[in-house]
Amino acid sequence: VNISVTLGARSYTIVVERGALGSVGTRLRALGVGSRAALFTDPEIFRLYGASVIESLTHAGFAVATVELPGGEAAKTLAVAADGWNACLAAGLDRSSTVLALGGGAVGDLAGFVSATYMRGTNFVQLPTTVLAQVDASSGGKTAVDHPKAKNLIGAFHQPRLVIVDTATTDTLPAREYRSGLAEVVKHGIVLEAAYFDDVEASSDALVARDAATVDRVIAGSCRLKASVVERDERESELRMVLNYGHTIGHAIEAATGFRQLTHGEAVALGISAEAALAVRLGLASAATRERQERLLARLGLPTRMAAIDPALVLDAMARDKKSRDGRVPFVLAPEIGRFTVVDGVAADDVRAALAAISGR
């Protein structure tokens, strides 16, 4: 499936296809970019897919330098970005050249930031290999590195020229990482499209079993929903806030637990559970709407309850949210499956109650 992201001069295609990594060279060549490229990747992903990607690029006439990054979030530091700029310079990259990110969300964030800032911007290609990166992080143009005090504090909006989602890469994901990515799938259904939520609900067993046709259909559906939001609000001024459903509390839980106990997807699942409870408490949603969200998360193997957490830590982390405006964070909530609403000025007491509602397992 080819999904268009229409953004004027910055438009691009998301290719969702089993085995598509083998076509990266010809697809990139068709964009008319310069002949030099740098492939950013983590060592484990490189071991699995690096040879075929490099072969495809070389065969299409590209000179490719490989930049191996530390695994996971450790890639997202300014020091690693500096190594990336050095590598681009050493390989003779210029503005007509291309930076490619082969890996999960962290690789895409770091490589995207290097691409956004090297010579004020080179071409960028996303080759996401985790469910999370495929359905969410790889499209939309958000790039970032972490600050010691705040995740993703330093970054840029920089749209890719091409996103290639090779769904075969999900076959090799560890179970916990695979499941974590599905939290974003559930999020897309809840706030954007009831029919998609229904499909994920009806296909949850096949999805957990990684049935190929189901995985491909669900991932393509999520990419399509994400693309439609990005098209309408490229720089997260209004509508795109919808994608933060489950993330306002989820991010804060991640921060309050030191980014170690939970994967991002697990924190989002808890955030969805808490924000669903918040919507009920504020009289915006029914208990049945909340329960349906939790039930699907649970069927996909994601957490909906956690050990009690100090609400002060969570509220403190929320105050540093990038979506805050003069210190106040707007909440995206779901009045029913397939719809969302933005609520300003949620009281700290209501957030505490929402956290209490997901405490205890």
Added chain:
Amino acid sequence: VNISVTLGARSYTIVVERGALGSVGTRLRALGVGSRAALFTDPEIFRLYGASVIESLTHAGFAVATVELPGGEAAKTLAVAADGWNACLAAGLDRSSTVLALGGGAVGDLAGFVSATYMRGTNFVQLPTTVLAQVDASSGGKTAVDHPKAKNLIGAFHQPRLVIVDTATTDTLPAREYRSGLAEVVKHGIVLEAAYFDDVEASSDALVARDAATVDRVIAGSCRLKASVVERDERESELRMVLNYGHTIGHAIEAATGFRQLTHGEAVALGISAEAALAVRLGLASAATRERQERLLARLGLPTRMAAIDPALVLDAMARDKKSRDGRVPFVLAPEIGRFTVVDGVAADDVRAALAAISGR
């Protein structure tokens, strides 16, 4: 004078006016931004104008943090940018907040880069206090820090929300800095508008004497020409290359002499002289067109000849130009005053001859 830069959602106004620094608070308030701001400046400029800018902002209801940067090019390092991000975080800035740059080109480049990348972009206001920054660097959205091996290697395009050119600040500039800024004025005339070049030529004595009405008219004219180019090519894909007239060889001379002997404007004056000679050598321009450019530069107190320089150093620096594509740099040349043309594939021998033509003083 108010000059509009029309770039869709990123449109903004350049205000050119004596004393305009006193109105920054009300003008910024009118844009509907959040109430927090950080003023980036160098200590010397801050001593001259800081109090009035802060008073204007505070009076309009802004909470302002001041960030003092090292003077000159020393501001443009990643370490200083990191201090800037820390300061923004400590002051509680969010995406609705504003970073202001009060000073010359280096302050604008560094503050603009911090603004472009803090939380993926805050509002940005340029308050340029040198001729160079007023007529060239403050509009157009180029921001950058230096890499140990290449100036401006790391940066972003990030348009300001507002540019306030208070021409009274030129009264306090040291003579060499004032003159250096005029190199960009001459450049705008040569490649963009013969009538403007004629005016600068006819007013050169008054300009050197810093006659207020002349300075204001010439600076506003240059801002208008720059704005028209930026409007037509925001991200330097084609047309905006015209602004690199004198800079391809000029930058390379600057790099080859270690960025110490010459100011940027002096290097640009030498670059214009060399590129004018190159145009004659390639049969594109008459000797009279070359002489007219050199004569105006000389009347404004700018150099047109330099001690002999190793051409290999200059050619080497040119190969790292951000405008190069797969290793080749296109040249912008002026067939006559007020017109330009882009020439690809200039031979190294012709560049050597152009350098020889400006050697010896």
